């Protein structure tokens with residue numbers, strides 16, 4: 501039964517931008533607070549046996565690491581249903597956000613993969629030469645923002661855990677060019693969302709995403725005309741569709757390029773092996789491997805989105821041994837594991853596999869098939885520590901051990917964190 505006003509002591513951080521309290525013998529997950537605080541809260545969800553959910557109404561005793569929210573639209577001073585989502589750590593000092601993200605990774609590895617390993621959460625770009633460093637408060641980094649459109653055409657982020665659009669008039673996490681290109685005050689009736697994109701190549705775009713249309717029992721997603729944009733990473737340029745996937749933080753592509761290049765163990769790398777870049781997007785990480793190991797590198801980038809693969813083929817054109825394949829990764833790797841010839845199998849045994857799945861992780865079927873191909877090393881780029889820990893446990897069952905592990909704060913003022921793990925047999 502929901503309870504309107506309870507006092508909670510916050511004892512820990514959990515995954516997903518929520519914190520842990522206990523009430524009535526149960527774990528309660530609650531956002532907008534942090535460990536060490538006492539808060540007034542409303543229990544909002546009692547449908548699960550093992551945990552309940554609550555929302556913070558006000559802070560009774562603040563932790564020393566609390567700061568005024570970086571984005572007033574998301575502050576705890578607003579009613580919970582009117583707090584802008586997408587900046588759920590913005591009330592925590594940046595150094596302490598990174599400490600909490602470290603704890604989430606360490607805890608996930610220990611609990612789910614029985615791996616006892618500490619890690620430092622590095623600021624984006626810290627190991628990249630010649631870039632403008634991360635801002636001291638973790639603002640101004642988003643090169644792409646999706647804003648939801650309300651029935652009256654107003655736009656903004658959803659409030660957290662809801663589909664209520666919170667109209668905003670600023671975007672402090674966005675880069676200056678995204679923030680100044682956002683069409684505040686305009687209405688987009690009939691649209692589902694808008695994307696504001698400002699590339700490192702210099703162009704800024706507002707893309708209107710039409711709402712899907714219902715035809716009987718079918719939902720038809722509108723097709724949007726492709727729009728080519730360019731992103732720069734160091735001296736290299738990548739082409740992609742403006743709506744397609746690109747790392748969001750202005751320093752993320754360079755950070756992950758450096759991280760993947762240094763995670764690969766040179767002694768285990770064979771340029772002539774059947775190297776793979778799985779979930780390859782427009783070829784960013786295949787290019788990172790190509791740039792580190794030179795013009796003779798063989799690598800196949802596998803990606804489910806055909807438009808992205810077309811761009812990947814262009815972006816990787818200078819490496820004769822590089823190619824881009826449009827296929828779902830699970831189909832691609834299970835097909836190989838089932839059908840590869842003995843000669844192909846020996847090229848996979850010598851291979852390096854880069855694995856950069858979406859939030860849900862690679863999953864058992866993909867990990868089993870990769871392990872069946874038995875590559876010399878796997879570099880796993882993870883945007884979800886829980887999925888990473890689960891997949892590392894599956895890899896461990898096949899005899900793959902964790903080598904280097906680094907973590908990066910590519911999403912400051914949110915709960916998200918990126919990790920790069922190297923595994924070998």
Ligand SMILES: C[S@@+](CC[C@H](N)C(=O)[O-])C[C@H]1O[C@@H](n2cnc3c(N)ncnc32)[C@H](O)[C@@H]1O
Pocket residue numbers: 745746747779780781782783784785802803804805808827828829830856857858
């Ligand atoms: C986290 S992004 C990484 C992209 C690229 N490695 C980069 O850093 O730019 C994941 C990519 O996987 C693609 N993807 C998601 N699920 C997939 C699947 N089951 N099979 C193939 N590609 C998939 C998405 O379209 C997206 O481009």
